[in-house]
Amino acid sequence: MPPNTTASSGQKPGKSGRKKGRRARLFLIVLVLAIIGGVAFGSYWSISTVRASFPQTKGSITLDGLSGPVDVKRDSHGIPQIYAATDEDLFMAQGYVQAQDRFYEMDVRRHMTAGKLSEMFGKDQVDNDEFLRTLGWHRVAEEEYKTKLSASTKKYLQAYAKGVNAYLKGKDGEDISLEYAALGFSNDYKPQEWTPVDSVAWLKAMAWDLRGNMQDEIDRSLMTSRLGPQQIADLYPAYPYDRNKPIVQEGEYNEVTGEYEQSDGAGTGTAAGTQSAAGTGLTNDAAAPDGLQSQLAGLYNVLDDVPTAVGVNGNGIGSNSWVVDGTHTISGKPLLANDPHLSPSLPSVWYQMGLHCKAVSEKCQYDVSGYTFAGMPGVVIGHNENIAWGMTNSGADVTDLYLEKLTGNGYEYDDKVRSFTTRTEKINVAGGASKSIVVRETNNGPLLSDRDDELVKVGKKATVDSAAPDRGDGYAISLRWTALDPGTSMDAVFAMNRAADWTDFRKAAALFDVPSQNLVYADTDDNIGYQLPGRIPIRGEGDGSLPSPGWDSKYNWDGYIKQAELPYEYNPERGYIVTANQAVVDKDKYPYPLTTDWGYGTRSQRISDLIASKIKGGGKVSTDDMRQMQLDNSSEIAKLLVPKLLKIDVEDKDVREAQKLLEGWNYTQDADSAAAAYFNATWRNILRLAFGNKLPKELRVKGQCLNVEPADSTGPVDDEDDKVRECGQRDADSAQPDGGDRWFEVVRKILDDEDNDWWSAPRTRLDKAVDTRDELFKRALTDARWELTAKLGKDIDTWSWGRLHRLYLENQTLGTEGPGFLQYMLNRGPYNLGGGEAAVNATGWNAAGGYSVVWVPSMRMVVNLDDLDKSKWINLTGASGHAYSSHYTDQTSKWVKGELLSWPSTERAVDKATADTLLLKP
Incomplete structure (x- = not known):
């Protein structure tokens, strides 16, 4: 009592x-x-x-294996610039320095890519390890290292591993990081030596998060349980080529030469109609078995639990990158901007670094600076002394799911039974017994459905479907994915770091197998360019938009698009190139279906409009102009909807008070904007009312319901009872849209059809049913008013978008699953942000799970090709992975404000910025 x-x-x-x-x-x-x-x-x-x-950053350290002295110069933010006399010394030092700052992060990453998280964290990670072992990233990386990579790349990887291991030598876990000391309370885990394959495998994890449209493939199939073909088509509208321009606007595919050729785009190529569209997948095929729905629903849940590497498990990932040539810049030389949109993590996925040969020669070939991955040698995005490059996700469809027909101990293929390829994987568990699993593969790839007991049962129950090709023992789902074949992406990193001109750059791009990225380019000779790289499949039947029947060879892949056939652009007449996940090329000028699921071009067109507006009438673009464009908070969906919302006659004085916030609003989503808060809440409720009750429950967005503080909290939360589940109102039998720019296009298509069936919403305990657009908008305005009253208070003068739209930086292991006091020690935030979904300042939020930030511009950079020392950069967090280091989150407050740091490149500028110097001696 x-x-x-x-x-x-x-x-x-x-x-x-x-x-x-x-x-x-x-x-x-x-x-x-x-x-x-x-x-x-x-x-x-x-x-x-x-x-x-904490790392030693001053004085000297002797490292066995160096051939000569190496200088490590760190600036006031702890960002290192390394100077060496040989390639091997350079990359050995890179390994040592990255391990100093980030080894725990590196160790977790390699355990994830190897499917060995259970060895660190115990039995709770066994299911994840089973799935990751089934994909076999580490096995593929090992084969890649042995059979595909060049001798020089292997040499660099070995040198890097030598540097990491030199750091580990003689150290216990608590000497390396706080996290190991915490792990020591529950198990006796000790870090093992680094290997070259550990570095290569990270590219597989990155490719997984950037894999393209596999989630859409599943979603479309699951929709067939409640929606008809036209309704599904409504929810996946065609890309608006007439409104949002593709990346490549000059040139087209030449059917005679079999190459993509740049011109003014007015040629008479016959690309259109050459692609195969004879089959579109199982759910549009009369032979689709009932078991497919259950199999995909189960797979949906399995995929949701897989840990992320750099993204949000394939959902909503985007990025911005653009380049402006010298005719339109103040300096007279190109400017290049990039800000990849990835999951927020602490520490940031990026590690800023410079790798400099004391004298560039055959013996030492590198003078490069930019963003690296801790755990991998080389620079991923950045510049050398001649060129600069950036990346965004292309969205090319490089994965296909196949429904496999199982019979006995094999699977059916063209009316014959083939034997599985099998292997046994042993999973060691910290503090528990080991476990062995059997991985089965068909000619298409590993059986993902084997990793869920319920999926296996469902597959066996699906044998009585009279519409199946014939009766048998059941069904399973396999994955065909380009990253499961050994490739040369690691070679591409070093080739890009060395590239001196456009020809070198394209040769490097040809080696970039996975993930398929949009590559933008600029050089000091005033050239700009774009290249689509990657191993992109050519399909037989089907377009990759839906799962295919694995038992029919007509749905096989027929090789890959050749490098010479891939779209590119070089010094286009307009003077700038923008990539922001929009369509790469007009579908009528290209024979191969690259994907059915582009981003819809909201960000890319906004960037293009900003550039065009700046250069109109001879205006010139500055470095700061590029920075300001990165911070553009404009809401394109608000521009479309607000005029309609303001015409709604609202009787309730409290709702009318909120509606007035939208009057005169300039559609800018600044952190202190009350109008942005109210509009986004209204938009979320429009989506919920119009679509949420009509989508199948299997599409509910798990994993986006974040443990966060109440919106009016002012300090860190260290008690689970003080947290709220920001999942929104959700019907148990339906799902909510995520609110991305695909949904912008969906709503745009039906906006003027006021009686469209999508505008209907059922009666609830408090509200009557609605049947028209304006009735639904009125209800959404009302629901948004009371939702924000509950979250932010009744007084609208206290409302702001930033109080809803918050960023939480969490250590990706003990910061999410560890004891409360450790979470308090390791995590940082919240930070109130502006920006939003499909804004250029893409602080993404998922309308199905609330307003909290789920992906961010993970870094921002602007490279000045006239004077590289005038380039600017920023990271989401800081150089250090050590909690309580002064460099743990020392860049975050500047990132939040949209500021950029100076980015020294030449030795003179680096020396001027140096705060600490460490000498590594042989």
């Missing part, structure tokens, strides 16, 4: 009640003192542990 029961009954507490109150207060005082003592002990433990693991 609660202690205040007597008092709450309306009677005065008696003598015994007063004694109980005193005892309760005494207990509370003792408890507070105990907590204070515990915090003090914890602080002492954390400070002593953390300081022991």
Whole structure:
């Protein structure tokens, strides 16, 4: 019984009640003192542990294996610039320095790519390891290293591993990072030596998160349980080529030469109609078995639990990159901007670094600076002394799901039974017994459905479907994916780092197998360019938009698009190139279907419009103009909807008060904007009302319901009871749209059809049914008003978008699953952000899961090809992975404000910016 029961009954507490109150207060005082003592002990433990693991950044260290001295110069933000006399020394030093700052992060990454998370974190990770072992990233990387990579790349990988291991030598876990000390409380895990394959495997994890349209493939198939073909088509409208321009606008495919050729785009090529479209997949095929729905629904859940590498498990990933040539810039030389949109993580997925040969020669070939991955040698995005490059995800469809027909111990293929390729994988578990699994593969790829017991059962139950090709033992789902074949992407990284001109750059791009990225280019000779690289399949039947029948060879891949056939652009007449995940090339000028699921071009067209507006009438673009464009918060869906919303006649004075916020609003989603908060809440409720009750429940977005603070919280949360599940109102039998720019296009298509069936919403306990657009908009305006009243308070003068739209930086292991005190020590935030979904400042949020930020511009850079020392850059967090290091999140506040740091490149500029120098001696 609660202690205040007597008092709450309306009677005065008696003598015994007063004694109980005193005892309760005494207990509370003792408890507070105990907590204070515990915090003090914890602080002492954390400070002593953390300081022991901080890197040495001054003086000298002797490293066995170096052939000569190496200088490591760090600026005031701890960003290192390395100077060496040989390639091997350069990359050995890179491995050493990255391990100093980020080894725990590197160790977790390699355990993920190898499917060995259970060895670090115990039995809770066994299911993830089973799935990751089924994909076999580490096995493919090992084969890649042995059979595909060049001798020089292997040499660099070996040197890098040597540097990492030199750092590890003689160190216990607590000497490396706070996280190892925490892990030591629950298991006896000790870090093992680094290998070259550990570095290569990271590219597979990156490719997984950037894999293209596999989620859409599943979603479309699941929609068939509740929606007809036309309704599904409504939800996947065609790309608006007439409104949002593709990346490549000059040139087309020449059927005679079999190459993509640049021209003014007015040629007479016959690309249109050459692609195969004879089959579109199982769910449009009369032979689709009933088991497919259950198999895909189960796979949906399995995929959702797989840990992310750099993205949000394939959902909503985007990026911006653009380049402007010298005729339109103040300097007279190109400017190149890039900001990849990835999951927020702490530390950031990027690590800024410079790799400089003291004298560039055959012996030492590199003078490159930019963004690297801790755990992998070389620079991924950046510039050397001659060129600069950026990347965005192309969205090319490089994955296909196949429904396999199982018979006995094999699978059917063209009316014959083939045997599976099998292997046994042993999973070691910290603090528990090991477990073995059998991975089965068909000619298409591994059986993903084997990793879920329920999927296996469903597959066996699906044998009585009379529409199946014939009866048998069941069904399973396999994956065909370009990254499961060994490739040369690691070679491409080094080739790009060395490239001196456009020809070198295209040769490097030809080696970039996976993931398929849009590559933008600029050089000091005032050239700009774009190249689509990647191993992109040519399909027989089907277009990759839906799962295909694995038993029919007509749905096989027929090789890959050749490098000479891939779209590119070089010094286009318009003077700039924009890539922001829009369509690569007009479908009528290209024979191969690259994907059915482009981004819809909202960001790319906004960037193009900003550039065109700036250069209109001879205007010139500056470095700061590029930065300001990166921060553009304009909401394109607001421009479309607000004029309609303001015409709605609202009687309720409180709702009308909120509606007035939209009057005169310039559609800019700044963090302090009340109008942006109200509009986005209204948009979310429009989606919920119009589509949520009509989509199948299997499409509910798991994993986007984030543990976050209440919107009016002012400090860090270290108690699970203080957190809220920001999942929104959700019908148990339906799902909500995520609100990305595909949904912008969906709504645009039906906006003027006021009686369209999509505008209907059922009656609820509080609201009557609605049947028209304006009735639904009125209800959405009302629901948004009361939703924000609950979240932000009744006084609209206190509302702001940033109070809803918050960024939480979490350590990706113990910061999400560890004890509360560790989460408090390791995590940072919240940060109130502007921007939004499909804005150029793409602080993405998922309307199915609330307003919290789920992906961000993970870094921002602007490269000035006239004077590289005038280039600018910023990272989401900082150089260090050590909690309480001064460089753990020292760039975050500047990132939030949209500021950029100076990016020194030449030795003179680096020396001027140097705060600490470490000498590595042989």
